[in-house]
Amino acid sequence: MGDVPTKTARAEWGSRFGFLMAMIGAMVGAGNIWRFPYVMGNNGGGAFVLAFLTLLVVLAVPGLMAEVALGRYANKGVIGAFRAVVGRGGLVGLGVVVLLVNIALMSYYSPVVGWTLYYAVHSLLFTFTSSGFQAEPFMNEFFASSLLVIALHTIVMGSIAAILVLGIRRGVERIVVYAVPALVLSLVVMAIRGLTLPGASEGLAFAFGIQWEYLARSDTWITALGQALFSTGLGWGIALTVGSYLREYDDVPLGGGLFTAIGESSVGILAALAIFPIVFAVEGVEPDAGAGLAFVSLVQVFPEIPLGGIVAILFFLGFFLATFTSGLLITEVSVTTLSEETRFDRTQTTLGVCGAIWLLGLPSAYSVDILDYLDFVFGNWGLPLATISIIGVIGWVMGPQRLRLLSVNRNAGIHVGRWWDPVIKYVIPSVMVFIVAYFAYDNFGTPEMIGGMFVLVVFPIIGYALMSVLEGRGGQPEGAEVSGGDD
Amino acid sequence: MAALTPEVLGMLAFTLLAFYGVAGWALVRTLRQESRKVEILRHQDRMETYSPAALAELRDWIETNPDDPLVDRARRQHNECVTVLRQTDNHFYDWSDAEIDRLERV
Numbered sequence: 001m002g003d004v005p006t007k008t009a010r011a012e013w014g015s016r017f018g019f020l021m022a023m024i025g026a027m028v029g030a031g032n033i034w035r036f037p038y039v040m041g042n043n044g045g046g047a048f049v050l051a052f053l054t055l056l057v058v059l060a061v062p063g064l065m066a067e068v069a070l071g072r073y074a075n076k077g078v079i080g081a082f083r084a085v086v087g088r089g090g091l092v093g094l095g096v097v098v099l100l101v102n103i104a105l106m107s108y109y110s111p112v113v114g115w116t117l118y119y120a121v122h123s124l125l126f127t128f129t130s131s132g133f134q135a136e137p138f139m140n141e142f143f144a145s146s147l148l149v150i151a152l153h154t155i156v157m158g159s160i161a162a163i164l165v166l167g168i169r170r171g172v173e174r175i176v177v178y179a180v181p182a183l184v185l186s187l188v189v190m191a192i193r194g195l196t197l198p199g200a201s202e203g204l205a206f207a208f209g210i211q212w213e214y215l216a217r218s219d220t221w222i223t224a225l226g227q228a229l230f231s232t233g234l235g236w237g238i239a240l241t242v243g244s245y246l247r248e249y250d251d252v253p254l255g256g257g258l259f260t261a262i263g264e265s266s267v268g269i270l271a272a273l274a275i276f277p278i279v280f281a282v283e284g285v286e287p288d289a290g291a292g293l294a295f296v297s298l299v300q301v302f303p304e305i306p307l308g309g310i311v312a313i314l315f316f317l318g319f320f321l322a323t324f325t326s327g328l329l330i331t332e333v334s335v336t337t338l339s340e341e342t343r344f345d346r347t348q349t350t351l352g353v354c355g356a357i358w359l360l361g362l363p364s365a366y367s368v369d370i371l372d373y374l375d376f377v378f379g380n381w382g383l384p385l386a387t388i389s390i391i392g393v394i395g396w397v398m399g400p401q402r403l404r405l406l407s408v409n410r411n412a413g414i415h416v417g418r419w420w421d422p423v424i425k426y427v428i429p430s431v432m433v434f435i436v437a438y439f440a441y442d443n444f445g446t447p448e449m450i451g452g453m454f455v456l457v458v459f460p461i462i463g464y465a466l467m468s469v470l471e472g473r474g475g476q477p478e479g480a481e482v483s484g485g486d487d
Numbered sequence: 488m489a490a491l492t493p494e495v496l497g498m499l500a501f502t503l504l505a506f507y508g509v510a511g512w513a514l515v516r517t518l519r520q521e522s523r524k525v526e527i528l529r530h531q532d533r534m535e536t537y538s539p540a541a542l543a544e545l546r547d548w549i550e551t552n553p554d555d556p557l558v559d560r561a562r563r564q565h566n567e568c569v570t571v572l573r574q575t576d577n578h579f580y581d582w583s584d585a586e587i588d589r590l591e592r593v
Contacts, residue, residue, distance in 0.1 A: 016521035020514065046498035053505055205490035208498045249524050249534055251517060259513035266506040402557055405548055406564060409541035413520050 010075060011168040012247045018173035020255050020263075022242050023068075025176040025325030027233045027264040028183065030112055033319050036227060036268035037275050038289035041206045043223050044214025051215060051224040052265070059225075059431060060232040060261040062423045063387075064239050065416065066394050068256030069407040071243030077337030078237040078390075079467075081244070085398045088471045093463025094389040095337065098237040100459050101378065101386040102333045103353075105236070107360035108374040110160075113327045114152025114365070116320040118142060119295065123316040128302045129309040135299040139291065146366045153365040154358060156324070160331050161354035165347045168245050172328060179321040184267065186318035187274045193311050194277035203276030206287060222438065225431065230379065231268065232261050235387025235432075237333045244336065254413030267322070274315070278305065294319065331357065373448065380439040381452030385459065388432045391424060400424035520579075527577045537568045538580040542590075549593050566592045 013019040040048050074081035082095035127133060142148065163171045194200055214220045233239065243256055279287050279297055282304045288297050298315065302308035331353060339349040364371035394403055400421040408416050436456070443449040527534050537545060542565065549561050569590045572582060 016518060020517070046495075046502070049498070049502050049505075201491045204499065205492075205495050208495050208502065209490075209492075210494055210498050249528070249536070251520065254513055254520075255517045259510060259517060262506055262513065263510040266510045269502055269506050401548070402555075402561075405541075405545045406557065406561060409538070409544070410536050410564065412538070412541065413517050415538055415540050 011245055013245050013250075014169045014173055015177075016250065016255065018169070018177055019242065019246060019250065020259060021176040021180040022172060022329060023239065023256060023260040024264050024267070025180045026238045026242060026329030027231065027260060027326070028180070028267045028322050029109075029326035030116070030319075030323050031227075031231050032264065032268040033271045033275075033322055034290050034294045036231065036265075037207060037272035038287060038293060039223060039227060040268075040272055041276065041287060042289075043220045044211040044217075045206065046208050046210030047212055047214040048220060048224060049208075049269075051221055052228055055221075055224050055228040056232070056261055056265055058423070059428055060228050060234055061257045062416075062420050063229075063234040063391060063428050064232060064260050065253045065257030065408055065420070066400065066403060066424050067235060067239040067390055068243030068246075068260075069252045069403050070390070070394055070398070071240035072246045072250070072252055073403060073407040075244055077241055077244060077340050078333060079337045080340050081240055082389075082393060085393055090464040090468035092471065093460065093465070093467040094393060096463030096466055097389050097459045098386045099334055099337060100462070101382045101455075102237055102330055103357060103360065104374065104378050104382060106327060106330045106334075106357045108364035108371045108378075109323070109327055109330065110156050110357060110361045111149055111153045111365040111371060113156045113320070113323040114149055115142075115291070115295075116316065116323045117156060118148070118152055119299075120313075120316040120320040123309075123312040126309045126312075128299050128312050133303065135296045138299070139295045143368050150362060150365045153361050156327065157354045157358040157361070159324075160328055161350050163328060164331060164335055164350045164354070167346065168332075172332060175328065176325055179325050183318045183321040183325075184270065186314040186321075187267070187270045190274040190278070190311055190314045190318075191270060193305070193307065194274055194281065197277060197281035197305060199281040199283075200277030203278070203280035204273075206280060207272045207276045225435065228265075229387070229431075229435070230383065232264060234428075235390045236330075236383060237337075237386060237390065238329050240390065241333045241336045242329065249411050251411055251413035252408055253416050258414070278311070281305065373451065376448045377451040377455060380443070380448070381436055382455045382459070384432050384436045385456055388429060388436075391428045391432070395425035395429055524579060527579055530577055531575050533571045533575065534577075534579055535568050535572045535575070535582070536564065539582060539586055542568055546593055562593055 013022070040052075044051075070081050070085075074084035076084060078098045079092060079095035083092045086092060086094075122128065127138075128135070163175055165171065166174075194203070229235075239256065239260070243252065246252070246256075275293070275298065276287060278301050279285055279293075282301045285297050285300050287293070299312070302312040305311065334353045334357075335346065335350050338344070338353060339346045342349065344352065364374060394400060400423075401418075403424075404416055404420055408420070440449055440452065443452075524534060545561060545565050549558055549565060552558055555561075569592050572578065572587050572590065
């Protein structure tokens with residue numbers, strides 16, 4: 001197959017390793033680095049790991065298998081995949097919902113990638129280990145400089161566009177096969193440095209000490225549930241898009257499900273091993289999450305440890321690669337489906353999508369408060385809506401048994417049995433509905449909850465109306481409509 | 488190193504095994520399978536697409552769902568696999584000659 005997709009010849013991954021690294025690169029993002037370690041340590045340590053692992057195996061692994069398999073079954077991006085299952089008409093608008101959520105997600109994620117780029121550049125300049133450097137004022141000054149963040153947001157979207165126009169094999173694959181191993185290697189070296197510091201054992205005890213009582217708390221399980229579902233990017237259209245570029249004889253369940261879910265979570269575990277021994281080795285520094293961990297706690301630590309400047313470079317370059325590869329694949333979701341659905345070629349679509357995301361991302365780049373608001377709204381309601389759309393269509397229209405027989409177990413590296421069907425049909429959709437309802441109840445009446453309800457109601461209406469108009473009168477293509485079967 | 492109790496070390500070992508052990512196993516297995524598929528396709532144009540268990544399940548489903556909208560696609564995939572198994576010598580899955588002889592198109 002050609003490297004550059006055209007309207008007649010679809011691109012494919014050049015190698016199995018390329019596909020696997022694309023999956024890991026997409027799913028490993030900021031959350032693995034600056035959220036997972038703290039959440040783990042603060043929710044019972046080893047007890048949280050057990051809860052997280054259980055939910056990962058029960059929900060994320062089967063869910064990712066389903067999403068990748070749908071992409072391979074349809075050989076299309078999100079909108080085309082929905083059409084292949086529900087037939088032409090308004091319900092294809094559920095694919096538009098997934099598309100809109102991805103564009104919204106990337107609009108506020110791009111400035112975050114810009115933050116990590118800024119810190120990576122400063123680590124290379126050894127700013128953090130220079131005399132008189134103060135972490136908190138440095139971070140506050142940076143966040144207050146809207147123009148600087150907008151410039152970084154522009155660089156990030158420009159770089160993503162430059163890579164995506166090259167296509168799947170020459171663009172995305174060529175980056176991820178180096179970026180993901182480099183990220184892992186940087187964290188491994190950082191972990192070795194941290195574990196050899198005096199006092200590192202305190203950090204290990206914080207992260208891996210078992211507080212069994214946490215397993216009896218609902219908060220632990222809800223946090224683990226959110227981590228298992230959101231960290232793996234289940235149902236966001238990314239796995240579907242990546243899976244749509246699989247080659248004829250490629251496996252789905254072993255690489256797209258098991259390896260992706262466990263492998264991407266392993267990076268979070270590695271981040272815990274890399275970060276907490278270092279943080280706890282320095283007296284007076286508190287473990288934290290988010291920007292407070294990456295941009296304050298860790299930055300305070302680097303000058304205090306031997307070879308701190310080098311460790312800072314490893315950490316921030318790895319952190320940047322994690323966020324950048326995620327941004328690349330999140331944007332690819334829109335590029336793939338819009339280049340299939342419109343008359344524009346890949347280059348035109350890439351420029352259009354990246355330009356639109358850049359424009360929509362300006363408010364988030366301008367104000368951290370806007371970014372936080374959008375992150376909360378889309379993290380709690382937008383992304384679960386996308387997951388419900390994809391898994392719901394697989395579970396209730398396509399039928400899990402049919403997808404398992406026709407796509408999951410075809411060329412599979414492991415056999416997936418009947419146990420999978422009820423997980424896809426009942427368990428994952430129920431859990432997602434529970435999450436949406438729980439977050440709504442927990443934030444009842446807040447501006448975030450109102451924003452979330454707006455997304456839940458308006459996005460499906462937009463998608464349905466748009467696709468009803470665009471293709472509602474186009475008739476049913478033969479063999480496209482598969483609804484009516486039940487498992 | 489006072490904080491490193493046996494419980495902490497045990498949990499650390501379990502975590503490394505559960506995550507890195509499983510991810511490493513899956514990575515090695517899938518890359519080896521890929522090499523094997525490439526090797527098979529070097530000697531022949533096509534390769535079977537289903538394991539014995541998966542093909543049997545597909546066949547059962549076709550027979551019990553003759554009116555399903557996707558039955559034609561399922562039948563095509565089933566028959567393609569049967570044809571390839573009969574026409575090729577190197578197989579990716581663990582097919583015995585007796586199993587292949589018993590196969591019928593649907």
